[in-house]
Amino acid sequence: MANGNRANEEAPPYLAALDLRGRRCLVAGGGAVARRKVEGLLAAGAVVRVVAPDVGEMPEGAVVDRRAARLADLDGAALVVCATDDPATNAALAREARRRGVPVNVADDPEAGTFSVPAVLRRGRVQVGVSTGGASPLLAARIRDELAARVGDEYGELADLLADLRAAWEPRAIAAGVPPAARRAAWQSVLALPLLDLLRTGDGAEARSRAEAVLDDRLTTAD
Numbered sequence: 001m002a003n004g005n006r007a008n009e010e011a012p013p014y015l016a017a018l019d020l021r022g023r024r025c026l027v028a029g030g031g032a033v034a035r036r037k038v039e040g041l042l043a044a045g046a047v048v049r050v051v052a053p054d055v056g057e058m059p060e061g062a063v064v065d066r067r068a069a070r071l072a073d074l075d076g077a078a079l080v081v082c083a084t085d086d087p088a089t090n091a092a093l094a095r096e097a098r099r100r101g102v103p104v105n106v107a108d109d110p111e112a113g114t115f116s117v118p119a120v121l122r123r124g125r126v127q128v129g130v131s132t133g134g135a136s137p138l139l140a141a142r143i144r145d146e147l148a149a150r151v152g153d154e155y156g157e158l159a160d161l162l163a164d165l166r167a168a169w170e171p172r173a174i175a176a177g178v179p180p181a182a183r184r185a186a187w188q189s190v191l192a193l194p195l196l197d198l199l200r201t202g203d204g205a206e207a208r209s210r211a212e213a214v215l216d217d218r219l220t221t222a223d
Contacts, residue, residue: 124156
């Protein structure tokens with residue numbers, strides 16, 4: 001049993017992407033850390049409420065209440081972030097969130113919460129999260145920054161292009177009776193094209209044309 005407990009303690013967190021579009025999220029705290037949390041939540045489409053006596057400049061779209069956070073502020077929240085400068089307040093909010101089964105992140109004490117926030121690289125629709133399981137947020141940030149030098153905006157453009165193509169071609173392929181394995185192979189052929197190189201040079205029209213040529217050949221009729 002002891003070995004099992006140790007294995008659980010050393011297990012890395014399970015990374016998942018939450019759909020927070022239109023969901024109410026509470027951020028307790030008004031400093032720089034809280035601001036970063038708010039930015040990430042707003043980028044995910046969340047409805048963000050910030051509660052703290054002293055609130056610095058927050059991104060447009062956040063609702064701000066300049067007062068001390070209360071347990072009742074958790075009512076209706078789908079997610080909670082505790083980022084005040086008062087450990088006792090953070091702990092009380094985290095305990096109540098856990099009791100209610102609401103996911104909670106505690107900025108200065110990750111183990112007090114139920115989830116941690118990875119260092120995130122954003123390129124449009126593309127997001128790359130780096131986590132060290134709380135061992136070293138600085139290391140996670142360093143790895144993210146190293147990836148940022150290699151993953152440019154063209155990856156976000158490619159994701160947008162693929163989203164458009166899938167919306168247009170997948171229904172046609174299904175209607176034509178193209179089996180799932182063949183559809184998957186077609187998309188793999190699209191990804192094998194030099195689309196990133198074309199997007200880097202600003203030739204999005206050529207990238208789309210080449211992709212559509214492959215899809216027209218592979219997804220219009222069943223084999």
